[in-house]
Amino acid sequence: MTHPPSSDTQAMRRGWSDAALAAEVARAIPPRSVVNLGIGLPTQVAEYLDPAACIMIHSENGLLGVEGRPTQATLSPTRINAGKESVDVRLGAAYFDSALSFAMIRGGHVNLAILGGMQVDVEGSLANWSVPGRKLTGMGGAMDLVTGAQAVWVMMRHADRSGAPKLLARCTLPLTGVRVVQRIITELGWFSPNGTHFEALSLAPGVTLCDLGDPALFRGGQALPSASGAASGASDL
Amino acid sequence: MTHPPSSDTQAMRRGWSDAALAAEVARAIPPRSVVNLGIGLPTQVAEYLDPAACIMIHSENGLLGVEGRPTQATLSPTRINAGKESVDVRLGAAYFDSALSFAMIRGGHVNLAILGGMQVDVEGSLANWSVPGRKLTGMGGAMDLVTGAQAVWVMMRHADRSGAPKLLARCTLPLTGVRVVQRIITELGWFSPNGTHFEALSLAPGVTLCDLGDPALFRGGQALPSASGAASGASDL
Amino acid sequence: MTAERAPAHAPEAVDPECGGPSGSGPFLKVFADAAAALTDLHSGAVVMSGGFGLCGIPECSIAELLRRGVRDLTLISNNIGNRGKGLAQLLKSGQVRHAICSYVGGNPDLEAQFFAGELTLELVPQGTFAERIRAGGAGIRAFFTPTGVGTVVAEGKEVRDFDRPCLLETGLRADFALIKAQRGDAYGNLWFKESARNFSPLMATAATVTVAEVEELVPLGTLPAEDIHCPGIFVQRIYQGSHYENAIEYPILRSP
Amino acid sequence: MTAERAPAHAPEAVDPECGGPSGSGPFLKVFADAAAALTDLHSGAVVMSGGFGLCGIPECSIAELLRRGVRDLTLISNNIGNRGKGLAQLLKSGQVRHAICSYVGGNPDLEAQFFAGELTLELVPQGTFAERIRAGGAGIRAFFTPTGVGTVVAEGKEVRDFDRPCLLETGLRADFALIKAQRGDAYGNLWFKESARNFSPLMATAATVTVAEVEELVPLGTLPAEDIHCPGIFVQRIYQGSHYENAIEYPILRSP
Numbered sequence: 001m002t003h004p005p006s007s008d009t010q011a012m013r014r015g016w017s018d019a020a021l022a023a024e025v026a027r028a029i030p031p032r033s034v035v036n037l038g039i040g041l042p043t044q045v046a047e048y049l050d051p052a053a054c055i056m057i058h059s060e061n062g063l064l065g066v067e068g069r070p071t072q073a074t075l076s077p078t079r080i081n082a083g084k085e086s087v088d089v090r091l092g093a094a095y096f097d098s099a100l101s102f103a104m105i106r107g108g109h110v111n112l113a114i115l116g117g118m119q120v121d122v123e124g125s126l127a128n129w130s131v132p133g134r135k136l137t138g139m140g141g142a143m144d145l146v147t148g149a150q151a152v153w154v155m156m157r158h159a160d161r162s163g164a165p166k167l168l169a170r171c172t173l174p175l176t177g178v179r180v181v182q183r184i185i186t187e188l189g190w191f192s193p194n195g196t197h198f199e200a201l202s203l204a205p206g207v208t209l210c211d212l213g214d215p216a217l218f219r220g221g222q223a224l225p226s227a228s229g230a231a232s233g234a235s236d237l
Numbered sequence: 238m239t240h241p242p243s244s245d246t247q248a249m250r251r252g253w254s255d256a257a258l259a260a261e262v263a264r265a266i267p268p269r270s271v272v273n274l275g276i277g278l279p280t281q282v283a284e285y286l287d288p289a290a291c292i293m294i295h296s297e298n299g300l301l302g303v304e305g306r307p308t309q310a311t312l313s314p315t316r317i318n319a320g321k322e323s324v325d326v327r328l329g330a331a332y333f334d335s336a337l338s339f340a341m342i343r344g345g346h347v348n349l350a351i352l353g354g355m356q357v358d359v360e361g362s363l364a365n366w367s368v369p370g371r372k373l374t375g376m377g378g379a380m381d382l383v384t385g386a387q388a389v390w391v392m393m394r395h396a397d398r399s400g401a402p403k404l405l406a407r408c409t410l411p412l413t414g415v416r417v418v419q420r421i422i423t424e425l426g427w428f429s430p431n432g433t434h435f436e437a438l439s440l441a442p443g444v445t446l447c448d449l450g451d452p453a454l455f456r457g458g459q460a461l462p463s464a465s466g467a468a469s470g471a472s473d474l
Numbered sequence: 475m476t477a478e479r480a481p482a483h484a485p486e487a488v489d490p491e492c493g494g495p496s497g498s499g500p501f502l503k504v505f506a507d508a509a510a511a512l513t514d515l516h517s518g519a520v521v522m523s524g525g526f527g528l529c530g531i532p533e534c535s536i537a538e539l540l541r542r543g544v545r546d547l548t549l550i551s552n553n554i555g556n557r558g559k560g561l562a563q564l565l566k567s568g569q570v571r572h573a574i575c576s577y578v579g580g581n582p583d584l585e586a587q588f589f590a591g592e593l594t595l596e597l598v599p600q601g602t603f604a605e606r607i608r609a610g611g612a613g614i615r616a617f618f619t620p621t622g623v624g625t626v627v628a629e630g631k632e633v634r635d636f637d638r639p640c641l642l643e644t645g646l647r648a649d650f651a652l653i654k655a656q657r658g659d660a661y662g663n664l665w666f667k668e669s670a671r672n673f674s675p676l677m678a679t680a681a682t683v684t685v686a687e688v689e690e691l692v693p694l695g696t697l698p699a700e701d702i703h704c705p706g707i708f709v710q711r712i713y714q715g716s717h718y719e720n721a722i723e724y725p726i727l728r729s730p
Numbered sequence: 731m732t733a734e735r736a737p738a739h740a741p742e743a744v745d746p747e748c749g750g751p752s753g754s755g756p757f758l759k760v761f762a763d764a765a766a767a768l769t770d771l772h773s774g775a776v777v778m779s780g781g782f783g784l785c786g787i788p789e790c791s792i793a794e795l796l797r798r799g800v801r802d803l804t805l806i807s808n809n810i811g812n813r814g815k816g817l818a819q820l821l822k823s824g825q826v827r828h829a830i831c832s833y834v835g836g837n838p839d840l841e842a843q844f845f846a847g848e849l850t851l852e853l854v855p856q857g858t859f860a861e862r863i864r865a866g867g868a869g870i871r872a873f874f875t876p877t878g879v880g881t882v883v884a885e886g887k888e889v890r891d892f893d894r895p896c897l898l899e900t901g902l903r904a905d906f907a908l909i910k911a912q913r914g915d916a917y918g919n920l921w922f923k924e925s926a927r928n929f930s931p932l933m934a935t936a937a938t939v940t941v942a943e944v945e946e947l948v949p950l951g952t953l954p955a956e957d958i959h960c961p962g963i964f965v966q967r968i969y970q971g972s973h974y975e976n977a978i979e980y981p982i983l984r985s986p
Contacts, residue, residue, distance in 0.1 A: 059669070060600065060601075061526040061529070061669050061672055062526075062669045062671055062672050063668075063669045068728060069726050069727055069728040069729075070727060070728060071727060071728050072727060075722070075725060075727065076667075076668060077529065077720035077721065077722045078529060078530065078656075078667045078668035078669055078670040078720070079668045079669060080526070080527070080529050080669055080722065080723075080724075082526075083724065084526070084527040084528070084529065084556070084580075084722075084723040084724050085723075085724040085725075085726050086722055086724065086725045086726050086727070088728070095666075095668055095669055095671060096671065097604075097671050097672060097673070097674075097675050097676060097703070098526075098552075098600070098603075098604035098672045098673045098676065099604045099605060099607075099608045099676050101604070102600065102601030102604050102605065105601055106601050106605075106619065106620070106621060125624075135585070136578055136584070136585040136588055136589070136595075137577065137578060137579040138575065138576050138577035138578045138579065138597045139576065139577070139597060139599050139600070139625075139627075140576050140577035140579075140599075140600050141576070141599070141600035141601060142599075143599040143601075143602075143621050143622050143625060143627065144599050144600060144601030144602070144621045147620045147621045147622075147623075148601070148620070148621070174625065174626055175624060175625045175626075176625065177624065177625065178623065178624035178625075
């Protein structure tokens with residue numbers, strides 16, 4: 001809901017800053033996509049989109065065409081995103097009810113969902129909604145998004161606050177969806193879960209394969225230096 | 238679709254005229270009901286409704302609040318009823334898509350459907366959409382209406398053009414719905430299918446039980462002289 | 475689909491379209507206020523409430539439930555309030571027995587009561603939540619959806635393979651739906667502002683009695699007939715509310 | 731859910747919102763006319779067409795299919811034309827192999843071809859027809875509905891008892907949806923006039939490629955964002971049609 005506080009742990013210092021990460025993801029989104037941005041880190045991607053790319057941001061509370069923030073003058077209590085934050089909208093935006101909003105999602109009309117994550121495993125399964133016994137949140141629209149969006153990217157930190165890895169052989173937390181994630185981006189790079197390991201598609205400046213964690217889980221992928229390469233992947237997925 | 242031509246057979250001369258029949262049915266509709274009127278005879282009921290009763294006419298093509306006919310000046314090709322006839326609408330009318338229109342029907346929000354019929358039997362089953370091998374029409378919205386409306390009345394002639402009875406022990410034509418009809422009105426009177434026979438709730442002036450057909454199928458009901466009696470029945474059904 | 479039903483007999487209504495007292499007006503749906511519109515909402519009722527977080531919630535109806543003190547409610551709402559506001563007030567006052575929702579983050583009252591065993595909770599994926607309500611209102615008894623396969627949501631549910639595995643989910647109905655719209659007329663036709671629409675038009679279809687509160691009660695014919703978001707057939711009672719707070723949970727402004 | 735799919739590569743588009751040629755514009759959805767928008771609609775395609783009788787039909791797209799002469803079409807439309815007009819023209823020209831609809835009264839062309847065995851026909855109750863299309867577009871694979879139980883519609887279908895017996899019906903999809911709206915913008919947002927809406931917004935959700943023709947192509951932002959009947963996410967191509975007949979099948983006027 002609120003942006004996670006910036007951390008000063010060692011893991012956070014390496015690789016992209018939050019802003020660079022958001023910009024990196026924004027560049028990778030194919031023009032004219034309809035994109036749903038999850039709560040937290042993904043929400044920040046909206047700030048870095050090229051207006052000429054005509055990305056339409058879908059917000060599952062019933063709004064297509066989110067763009068930026070309001071001024072004090074245009075602030076409206078009925079114009080919010082799924083994080084319940086005030087937003088502005090672009091020309092061509094539309095409002096609708098929740099049934100139609102999830103018809104868009106479940107029916108495969110949303111090109112890309114970029115979600116936050118607690119854990120992703122090598123099969124592409126995602127856990128991002130529940131830590132049993134510790135905190136009660138609810139899955140919200142995440143299960144529908146991972147099931148229905150044409151492509152699912154997870155945007156998260158490489159490790160949690162305690163330093164524990166979030167890219168795993170097998171998720172241990174309750175799942176949001178099974179084999180649903182095509183791309184993972186952390187401050188260290190872009191990754192693709194390949195069934196038995198994570199392929200590193202590209203790495204942030206100064207990051208090497210040795211920085212990623214358990215060497216058995218990570219492999220260098222075919223050279224994929226540019227963000228546009230990652231982007232072209234999105235439309236295939 | 239078009240109103241059946243008035244007939245001059247003996248059976249037609251006995252009992253109510255088409256206009257009297259329509260007026261009789263119109264009087265029987267409880268105030269403030271939402272009513273769907275089938276194609277043919279039932280459509281004419283609209284002409285006889287008391288405006289003070291605030292009946293809302295639902296048309297399954299996506300319109301609630303049909304009222305009367307347009308003038309040459311207000312004629313609109315996009316304002317039609319389910320019979321594809323031009324109509325006018327009252328204040329408070331709304332247009333919507335076919336999914337929502339049938340959500341109204343299937344979801345039990347329409348108080349009363351008044352449909353035409355080919356055959357009704359003593360169990361209240363209705364056949365009104367198909368004569369196998371002879372004519373191809375399609376069920377349109379009739380199966381949804383008999384399933385979903387809170388009450389179903391069938392408004393039809395007592396016998397077909399060849400003189401064959403339409404109130405039967407058992408329908409012989411393909412069914413529209415099984416045990417769905419609460420009231421039948423013909424030019425001879427009001428009837429209720431009771432499982433083993435038709436109870437005559439009231440008869441048109443000059444009509445006796447002997448005029449109704451097979452004596453085994455018809456019984457005199459509790460005295461029900463007034464149309465308002467029939468109406469109060471509607472809200473129970 | 476719920477065991478308990480609201481009484482068929484409606485409370486007293488005054489209809490401005492006729493100007494006359496109760497009983498003589500055309501539609502009999504307009505009520506003076508929340509108190510008049512909710513006299514028969516009983517303890518133990520199953521209640522749907524529109525709104526996403528605090529956006530589009532029926533503030534006046536919720537305040538009336540709080541004032542009346544009806545208890546043992548089953549609440550069906552996406553968030554069951556937030557930040558101590560909205561339906562969270564009914565949590566704090568101990569009026570809620572069971573909640574069905576999709577997201578409770580930012581609702582510490584619910585979290586605390588759940589872990590204390592003071593209420594039971596059914597978490598439903600948001601799209602399935604919306605679709606179950608729509609189905610309940612549209613006469614669809616159940617449907618197969620791919621959402622939730624392989625997760626805890628699938629526990630105890632039939633799974634069937636179409637082009638992919640799907641869960642069977644059932645329609646959801648309530649005794650009362652409490653919703654809020656920007657504008658409405660005496661027939662109950664409603665128009666919602668911006669993203670305040672969310673679940674409200676769906677809930678209107680799925681309750682025995684739908685009570686709509688509006689910021690502006692407008693004359694019949696004011697709302698363009700093509701642009702009515704919820705036709706009045708789904709609304710049994712309507713009143714004009716007042717003193718709306720319309721809180722924004724996270725008001726974030728453009729960087730100067 | 732259909733075997734054949736339209737090609738992913740779209741024909742040439744010109745977008746008035748940018749004024750530039752194809753490829754440089756923002757949304758690339760606006761086409762010059764029906765011919766430009768339908769170049770890849772192939773023989774054997776599964777095609778949905780909006781409209782109720784002749785009300786709200788995509789006149790220009792139908793004329794283009796007639797001109798192109800694509801054959802072996804599967805048509806999904808409530809009436810498959812009427813009185814020799816609309817889709818009935820494609821019946822007469824022998825371009826239709828299979829039809830899925832709810833009502834064919836007043837369509838002698840279809841009746842004649844069906845009895846002559848020249849096409850196959852699936853009759854679906856109108857509410858089930860609408861719901862199957864909505865389900866196909868909303869990712870709902872199948873649903874249980876009480877409509878049709880105990881009739882020929884139930885033949886071969888699973889029946890399950892909820893509060894009453896229900897049939898299992900499946901979602902319906904198409905390669906192309908051809909629809910017509912009164913107004914639309916370059917993103918494909920649509921607004922329908924009066925009762926011309928009917929099945930069109932549902933079909934838009936259920937096809938691989940939805941082609942919308944509009945009487946008026948309006949600038950982005952012209953349609954109020956709350957009152958868009960079909961958001962442009964469901965529309966892949968849009969063009970402004972011309973020479974609309976807008977026939978009324980039974981024009982009945984008020985008695986003087």
